[in-house]
Amino acid sequence: MSRIIVTTSGKGGVGKTTVTANLGMALARLGRKVALVDADFGLRNLDLLLGLENRVVYTTVEVLAGECRLEQALVKDKREPGLVLLPAAQNRTKDAVNPEQMQQLVNSLTESYDYVVIDSPAGIEMGFKNAIAGAKEALIVTTPEIAAVRDADRVVGLLEAEGIKKIHLIVNRLRPAMVQVNDMMSVEDVQEILAIPIIGVVPEDERVIVSTNRGEPLVLSENPSLAGKAFDNIARRLEGQTVEFIDLHPTHDNFFTRIRKLLSSII
Amino acid sequence: MTSDSTLPDIVSSVAPPSGGVNHNLQVRFKNEEGKLLLILPAETETSSSSSWADIWQQLKQRLNAGDRFWQPNTTVHLAAADRLLDGRQLQAVAEALGEVQLTLKRVYTSRRQTAVAAATAGYSVEQQTPSALNQPLTSSVPLAEPLYLQMAVRSGVEIRHSGTVILVGDINPGGIVVANGDILVWGRLRGIAHAGADGNSKCLIMALQMEPTQLRIADYVARAPTTQLTQVYPEIAHVTPEGIRISIAADFSKSQFLSS
Numbered sequence: 001m002s003r004i005i006v007t008t009s010g011k012g013g014v015g016k017t018t019v020t021a022n023l024g025m026a027l028a029r030l031g032r033k034v035a036l037v038d039a040d041f042g043l044r045n046l047d048l049l050l051g052l053e054n055r056v057v058y059t060t061v062e063v064l065a066g067e068c069r070l071e072q073a074l075v076k077d078k079r080e081p082g083l084v085l086l087p088a089a090q091n092r093t094k095d096a097v098n099p100e101q102m103q104q105l106v107n108s109l110t111e112s113y114d115y116v117v118i119d120s121p122a123g124i125e126m127g128f129k130n131a132i133a134g135a136k137e138a139l140i141v142t143t144p145e146i147a148a149v150r151d152a153d154r155v156v157g158l159l160e161a162e163g164i165k166k167i168h169l170i171v172n173r174l175r176p177a178m179v180q181v182n183d184m185m186s187v188e189d190v191q192e193i194l195a196i197p198i199i200g201v202v203p204e205d206e207r208v209i210v211s212t213n214r215g216e217p218l219v220l221s222e223n224p225s226l227a228g229k230a231f232d233n234i235a236r237r238l239e240g241q242t243v244e245f246i247d248l249h250p251t252h253d254n255f256f257t258r259i260r261k262l263l264s265s266i267i
Numbered sequence: 268m269t270s271d272s273t274l275p276d277i278v279s280s281v282a283p284p285s286g287g288v289n290h291n292l293q294v295r296f297k298n299e300e301g302k303l304l305l306i307l308p309a310e311t312e313t314s315s316s317s318s319w320a321d322i323w324q325q326l327k328q329r330l331n332a333g334d335r336f337w338q339p340n341t342t343v344h345l346a347a348a349d350r351l352l353d354g355r356q357l358q359a360v361a362e363a364l365g366e367v368q369l370t371l372k373r374v375y376t377s378r379r380q381t382a383v384a385a386a387t388a389g390y391s392v393e394q395q396t397p398s399a400l401n402q403p404l405t406s407s408v409p410l411a412e413p414l415y416l417q418m419a420v421r422s423g424v425e426i427r428h429s430g431t432v433i434l435v436g437d438i439n440p441g442g443i444v445v446a447n448g449d450i451l452v453w454g455r456l457r458g459i460a461h462a463g464a465d466g467n468s469k470c471l472i473m474a475l476q477m478e479p480t481q482l483r484i485a486d487y488v489a490r491a492p493t494t495q496l497t498q499v500y501p502e503i504a505h506v507t508p509e510g511i512r513i514s515i516a517a518d519f520s521k522s523q524f525l526s527s
């Protein structure tokens with residue numbers, strides 16, 4: 001059975017699109033057929049992160065209007081044959097689509113794909129409702145900040161009310177050194193409030209920004225950074241593998257020497 | 268340690284914005300002679316903000332939280348009052364009930380359109396309210412039966428009940444519970460709790476772990492201490508002549524007993 005997963009957060013800018021792009025790529029590299037759905041209508045950027053912007057011809061809106069077939073709108077990834085993107089319309093508002101239509105669309109994708117991963121917009125309005133309409137599971141992305149966690153909590157409640165019970169947590173942009181001196185919430189602090197199982201912890205990593213600008217998901221890199229590794233681990237855990245969490249705690253050496261060590265051990 | 272470990276930041280007695288809890292603002296379940304009555308708030312009594320989406324969310328929360336209070340295959344009568352429900356909404360309610368093995372049988376409504384939709388969907392329809400709801404609501408309503416919930420009151424969720432609320436689970440930051448009676452939290456209280464909301468300052472707020480954003484009892488308001496808890500005891504918040512105080516639960520009953 002295919003899995004339909006929505007990536008959502010409540011608060012904006014916490015890394016939903018980054019997670020979706022990397023996860024999609026990582027799952028495809030594990031041999032899965034993956035369809036990524038950009039449900040952030042009006043503000044699409046999943047295509048940018050994947051480096052597929054110049055291949056977008058049709059979007060969800062044209063599919064729903066019957067102006068093209070679903071397969072025509074799917075953008076095939078140039079690096080991973082198992083990965084496709086269903087782009088969102090950039091010039092139309094969120095009202096161009098309703099939850100029933102989204103549900104149908106997502107369901108028809110399950111015929112040919114093992115995973116359908118939907119990138120949700122921020123907020124809990126119509127765009128959010130569209131994004132979760134067909135989803136059977138959810139990935140909650142939050143940063144270790146009070147406001148982000150508060151919004152994530154709200155979203156968990158809404159998802160539960162919608163009957164989406166399989167919910168996993170991703171803590172993004174963790175800075176272990178700040179946690180250590182009590183300047184940042186720890187993963188445990190976040191989990192204590194949200195009370196949902198954790199599936200990934202992604203450190204703050206400037207290579208995320210570099211990869212965003214290049215349109216090359218981190219998991220593609222030859223020498224994956226810790227963040228890239230973390231995304232890959234999330235994909236493996238979704239697949240049911242037991243993967244140890246990366247030790248991000250700066251014990252003797254700091255975070256950056258750890259990355260360097262990791263790099264040199266791979267080379 | 269004395270019995271009163273006080274909240275450092277006591278705010279003067281300000282009347283909180285919400286008065287008591289109107290009986291009819293919440294989706295409620297009521298046991299009645301072997302069947303279950305599902306009571307929706309009347310459209311005329313709720314503000315426009317109480318939309319179908321709110322009702323739906325409340326219903327799902329109730330169903331998720333209270334599932335061991337009814338036997339499987341119990342019959343449900345829906346008291347929809349003057350609420351307009353279309354066939355799709357009725358079907359959604361029936362499906363949600365079906366998920367917890369409850370069966371929708373009968374719909375009480377005062378709206379013709381709802382009656383037609385219900386009849387079309389094959390439910391028996393009565394165009395009046397069930398007997399249990401006919402008692403007029405005067406200003407001196409006795410407290411409703413306790414509301415027992417097993418759930419996390421997450422950010423943005425507001426539970427309102429015209430009796431005592433017993434919660435097995437946490438009140439998270441941003442979550443709020445308002446009760447005309449006491450509030451018992453068998454879990455961590457980190458959001459807002461308002462007991463005795465219709466003015467009874469004898470009401471209590473109890474929690475296994477008391478770290479509230481704010482506590483209110485009747486017209487009294489107290490902010491949480493800004494210091495971090497070092498040790499955690501079950502505690503009870505109550506009103507004293509100095510305002511809201513928090514006592515260790517184990518000492519509270521003793522002190523109440525001695526002072527009476």
Ligand SMILES: Nc1ncnc2c1ncn2[C@@H]1O[C@H](COP(=O)(O)OP(=O)(O)OP(=O)(O)O)[C@@H](O)[C@H]1O
Binds near residue numbers: 014016019209212
């Ligand atoms: N682990 C990380 N380390 C460093 N920067 C990150 C990390 N994760 C995300 N970012 C950066 O944060 C910004 C926001 O990320 P992203 O667009 O994925 O968030 P979003 O939740 O999809 O935002 P929106 O709510 O606007 O859709 C981007 O500039 C991204 O590069």
Ligand SMILES: [Mg+2]
Binds near residue numbers: 016017040045121
């Ligand atoms: Mg985004």
